[in-house]
Amino acid sequence: MASLVGSRVERKEDKRLLTGKGRYTADINISNQTYAAFVRSPHARAKIKKVDTSKALKASGVVSILTGEEIANDKIGGLIAGWAIRSEDGSEMKVPANPPLAKDSANFVGEPIAVVFAESLDEAKAAADLVNVDYKILKGVINTADAMKGETIHEGIDKNLCYDWLLGDRKAVEEAFAKADKIIKVDLINNRCVPNAMEPRACVVDYNTASEEITLYTTSQNPHLSRLIMSAFGGVAPENKLRVVAPDVGGGFGSKINVYNEEIVCSWASKKIERPIKWVAERTESFLTDTHGRDHVTHAELAITNEGKFLAFKNETTANLGAYARVFGTVTPTYLFGPCATGVYIIPAAYTNVKAVYTNTAPVDAYRGAGRPEATYTIERLVEKAAMELGIDRTEIRMRNFPTEFPFKQTLVHTVDSGDYVAGLEKAKQMSDYAGFEERRKKSVANGKLRGIGVSSYFEACGIAPSAVVMSLGCGVGLWESSEVRFNPTGQVSVFTGAHSHGQGHDTTFAQIAADELGISLEAVDVVHGDTDKGTFGMGTYGSRSLAVGGIAIVNACRKIVAKGKRVAAKMLEVSEDEIDFKDGEFVVTKSNKKKTIGEVAFACYLPGSRDSEFKSPLPEGEEPGLIETSFFDPANFSFPAGSHIAEVEIDPETGEVKVEKYTAVDDFGRIVNPLVVEGQVHGGIAQGIGQALHENTEYDETGQLITASYMDYTMPRADNFPEFNLGFTCTHATSNPLGVKGCGEAGAIASPPAIMNAVIDALGGQEISMPATAEKVWKACKVLKKSNSKAA
Amino acid sequence: MKTFNYHAAKDVKEASKLASNSSAFLAGGMTSIPSMKLGLATYKDVIDIKHIKKLSGIKVSGKSVTVGATTKHAEVASSKDVKKAIPSLAKLAGGIGDAQVRNRGTVGGSIANNDPSACYPSACMALNAIIHTNNRRIEASKFFKGMFETALKKGELIEAVEFKIPEKSNYQKHPNPASRYAIVGVYLAKHKKEVNVAVTGAKSSVYIDKDLSKALSSSFSSSAIDGMELDSSEMNSDIHASAEFRASLVTTYAKKAVEAC
Numbered sequence A: 001m002a003s004l005v006g007s008r009v010e011r012k013e014d015k016r017l018l019t020g021k022g023r024y025t026a027d028i029n030i031s032n033q034t035y036a037a038f039v040r041s042p043h044a045r046a047k048i049k050k051v052d053t054s055k056a057l058k059a060s061g062v063v064s065i066l067t068g069e070e071i072a073n074d075k076i077g078g079l080i081a082g083w084a085i086r087s088e089d090g091s092e093m094k095v096p097a098n099p100p101l102a103k104d105s106a107n108f109v110g111e112p113i114a115v116v117f118a119e120s121l122d123e124a125k126a127a128a129d130l131v132n133v134d135y136k137i138l139k140g141v142i143n144t145a146d147a148m149k150g151e152t153i154h155e156g157i158d159k160n161l162c163y164d165w166l167l168g169d170r171k172a173v174e175e176a177f178a179k180a181d182k183i184i185k186v187d188l189i190n191n192r193c194v195p196n197a198m199e200p201r202a203c204v205v206d207y208n209t210a211s212e213e214i215t216l217y218t219t220s221q222n223p224h225l226s227r228l229i230m231s232a233f234g235g236v237a238p239e240n241k242l243r244v245v246a247p248d249v250g251g252g253f254g255s256k257i258n259v260y261n262e263e264i265v266c267s268w269a270s271k272k273i274e275r276p277i278k279w280v281a282e283r284t285e286s287f288l289t290d291t292h293g294r295d296h297v298t299h300a301e302l303a304i305t306n307e308g309k310f311l312a313f314k315n316e317t318t319a320n321l322g323a324y325a326r327v328f329g330t331v332t333p334t335y336l337f338g339p340c341a342t343g344v345y346i347i348p349a350a351y352t353n354v355k356a357v358y359t360n361t362a363p364v365d366a367y368r369g370a371g372r373p374e375a376t377y378t379i380e381r382l383v384e385k386a387a388m389e390l391g392i393d394r395t396e397i398r399m400r401n402f403p404t405e406f407p408f409k410q411t412l413v414h415t416v417d418s419g420d421y422v423a424g425l426e427k428a429k430q431m432s433d434y435a436g437f438e439e440r441r442k443k444s445v446a447n448g449k450l451r452g453i454g455v456s457s458y459f460e461a462c463g464i465a466p467s468a469v470v471m472s473l474g475c476g477v478g479l480w481e482s483s484e485v486r487f488n489p490t491g492q493v494s495v496f497t498g499a500h501s502h503g504q505g506h507d508t509t510f511a512q513i514a515a516d517e518l519g520i521s522l523e524a525v526d527v528v529h530g531d532t533d534k535g536t537f538g539m540g541t542y543g544s545r546s547l548a549v550g551g552i553a554i555v556n557a558c559r560k561i562v563a564k565g566k567r568v569a570a571k572m573l574e575v576s577e578d579e580i581d582f583k584d585g586e587f588v589v590t591k592s593n594k595k596k597t598i599g600e601v602a603f604a605c606y607l608p609g610s611r612d613s614e615f616k617s618p619l620p621e622g623e624e625p626g627l628i629e630t631s632f633f634d635p636a637n638f639s640f641p642a643g644s645h646i647a648e649v650e651i652d653p654e655t656g657e658v659k660v661e662k663y664t665a666v667d668d669f670g671r672i673v674n675p676l677v678v679e680g681q682v683h684g685g686i687a688q689g690i691g692q693a694l695h696e697n698t699e700y701d702e703t704g705q706l707i708t709a710s711y712m713d714y715t716m717p718r719a720d721n722f723p724e725f726n727l728g729f730t731c732t733h734a735t736s737n738p739l740g741v742k743g744c745g746e747a748g749a750i751a752s753p754p755a756i757m758n759a760v761i762d763a764l765g766g767q768e769i770s771m772p773a774t775a776e777k778v779w780k781a782c783k784v785l786k787k788s789n790s791k792a793a
Numbered sequence B: 001m002k003t004f005n006y007h008a009a010k011d012v013k014e015a016s017k018l019a020s021n022s023s024a025f026l027a028g029g030m031t032s033i034p035s036m037k038l039g040l041a042t043y044k045d046v047i048d049i050k051h052i053k054k055l056s057g058i059k060v061s062g063k064s065v066t067v068g069a070t071t072k073h074a075e076v077a078s079s080k081d082v083k084k085a086i087p088s089l090a091k092l093a094g095g096i097g098d099a100q101v102r103n104r105g106t107v108g109g110s111i112a113n114n115d116p117s118a119c120y121p122s123a124c125m126a127l128n129a130i131i132h133t134n135n136r137r138i139e140a141s142k143f144f145k146g147m148f149e150t151a152l153k154k155g156e157l158i159e160a161v162e163f164k165i166p167e168k169s170n171y172q173k174h175p176n177p178a179s180r181y182a183i184v185g186v187y188l189a190k191h192k193k194e195v196n197v198a199v200t201g202a203k204s205s206v207y208i209d210k211d212l213s214k215a216l217s218s219s220f221s222s223s224a225i226d227g228m229e230l231d232s233s234e235m236n237s238d239i240h241a242s243a244e245f246r247a248s249l250v251t252t253y254a255k256k257a258v259e260a261c
């Protein structure tokens, strides 16, 4: 039987998703439902003096209006930060309360203050306009770099500082710097991005007054985790009375990890008003209140020798958390950032210091790559600048500092089990015709254009799991994953997983894995996910963990099925277990070639007896009937995808337009289960990274209004912004899981911003320019370049 | 969205009669519907003119191209006649917004709305267009009055726009990267006796840049305007482009337009 793992199987879910048959949260309607409209703060920072609902309550169709006062009286808990980070001085991080409905103060534009439930959406919205909130407007703290100097936002949190965290050894770094031939420095801004999932957030809540169970349909990447948080911290309902269902989810990029205000409020309220509730975010609400990504201000330095050897690295970063610390908000700029900041290089001494600050802006949390794009951007800008200043070829300087032996103990935290960075970069050079670049540059110059090339070599730590490790670093839960594999009596299999697809194609790839393990057809496998009432517990999908953690739980559960199957087959075939081989779905007695298919064995497990024969069960003594197995997988290490991307851009100096002419990506994701799905993930990631580098502009004005809160002003990249991506792969297997897989969901977004920016800066003669490299910024740099060129001439 | 009365007008007369201070014509709805949805505009009556056959279609004579008010951008963009007579007009229509917008938005709606960054007003100005309404003919130069302001009176309906066929012409646009409206759009038309450089996006309303037009009238070559610095004091400035950048873009795209002619 040909192996399904490794083949380009078309996605099973696409028929549903591409023909409009997907079932998203907003598609769900419950009879007698009410519609929710939230009253949101129009101010970035204000004291709430009074919330007057009297006029709104009289408006037509209004069922109920609830405020921060009521939710506090009912002792419903707020939103949480999932990781406890300690400062360099040993003190605990400082986290403000984040009530689901703000009662005393509002801290970003869009923060919910009250909610109206009405018989129709129009009535709910009209009544929400009538809720009169008396604010005392205060001066907001908006800018990341200045946040520590601003007024104190949250009482008791001095300098708006959540923590001042250090990873690494300052002393060793300073010593190495003292001995360096040269010190390369960069000042970088990692621009804030709005995740912009295609499907806006939504929730539909149904409270059953008889069973007292709340069913919450919601747009979540991790329904079990949401239930746990809402139950343990929100106090909304005990876990056995709270069912969380995330049906089809249309993208998340990290923004749908969090449990949000609206989900807590609507779940609580549905029980209170004894009516079902529906809420669907409008696009503006998504812009204002989905957790944003990135937003770092960094000063970094690299100490090098004249031969281009790296000696030491320092990184001083201020990370903007926004108004509140959310689930992965505090870990993203620390343990997901710092350890990867030394990149794919041997750098004997290093440290990363991060000051995480609160501002009056939307909360910032994990966004595709979470910390690792920021890390890669920092080191890869430094490395490219080092090459430029030393006059060493940008690929050569990288080769000189790559580790060549694995496992590679990276400077700060990780031991990277496998990789071949040299092979990846060599392949990328070849595929991109790196050698021919200068010729292409000449041609562009002859046409009055500028041309640049940029490289980005990256590694990342994903497959986010090892519970013991993450918990030692402050994570509030273990990040294993689980699966249950159920054989039906008639031979099909349901695979339950705690991971949850929001576009990644799990219906297909997980089925491929299970079908291979069990030797059955792809069609006989169904993947079930996204419902806390179905299957085992799970931690969800983020950090490129679904395959490397969740997929392995499936493998292990399947292997338990096969192990039991073998015991049963042995009894059925009247041989001992060790005389049986399992291959291509059949239990075969090696000597006699007698066999039973796994379907026959499954059937026997459910019908352990027969009317005609004498009493004789196929089940061995003490074996239970049925064929269902569960596995919880907790790997020993992260997995470490790596690769090299090469971008080539052409700039029109008169208009400032940057055109991405060529983009080559060579990635090592370990074993690849489905190349089609992987290429899709890489395409999406690269597009997202190019979006960050060239287009996406999140801008708050000085009063904290988000002035790019719609697609009229926020630039989402489109297909015509990209060239055809040129993808290649190298492969070294991960050693931390039996499939040898590493994870591919975030790599594109991690590697591409520095590749693009290095190319732009190369074209601009080495002038620094910040992301997004928009036309006007580039045009200005071109003018400077022209002046200095004419001076030189 | 607030409630309103919807009328599907049978003919121009009915449409005009239904109009009031609190009404809007509905052509493509690409501007009016979002404004109503966002609460930026509220109307008592919405008068749908899409079903009035007479308002749609393209006619080409020896001297001009006449486009019916409800003709969609996509129709202008793909019209063989337009491509032959005034290729730059087809190009302009084909570069508006995105496919969805082009399949609904209309020339009448575009110029009636007179968005400072819309493309069509510049074509009207450069191509000495005549705006035909249900009761008069208005020259383009007298039609566009200011930001979102036109010479149209209450109940006055655009029936068609008549563009004069130039000797040569070209349209160049620096799109707003997010919306794809014009940050700067330059419509260059060389007529027998004059050269018009109409500019959209740069100021509060479309205008003819006199300096560029004059320079190109005396010498129709890009070197005639190379390096020409325009006054940026009245130009728009926003998060996408400063006034200074816009001023430079106008000259740059005028040059590109000449080179493309």
Ligand SMILES: Cc1cc2nc3c(=O)[nH]c(=O)nc-3n(C[C@H](O)[C@H](O)[C@H](O)COP(=O)(O)OP(=O)(O)OC[C@H]3O[C@@H](n4cnc5c(N)ncnc54)[C@H](O)[C@@H]3O)c2cc1C
Residues within 6 Å of the ligand: B023, B024, B025, B026, B027, B028, B029, B030, B031, B032, B033, B049, B069, B070, B073, B095, B096, B097, B098, B101, B104, B105, B106, B107, B108, B109, B110, B112, B113, B117, B118, B119, B120, B152, B156, B157, B158, B159, B179, B180, B181, B182
């Ligand atoms: C995302 C997006 C991108 C866009 N990009 C561009 C661009 O790049 N360039 C560009 O030029 N435009 C652009 N537009 C505008 C678009 O091209 C439409 O032309 C414009 O929205 C109005 O046309 P409409 O037919 O949709 O008018 P409607 O929305 O139906 O009407 C608009 C206004 O015009 C009035 N009106 C309509 N028809 C008549 C008539 N016959 N007589 C009198 N008054 C009338 C209505 O009363 C209303 O006030 C964009 C729009 C969107 C939504």
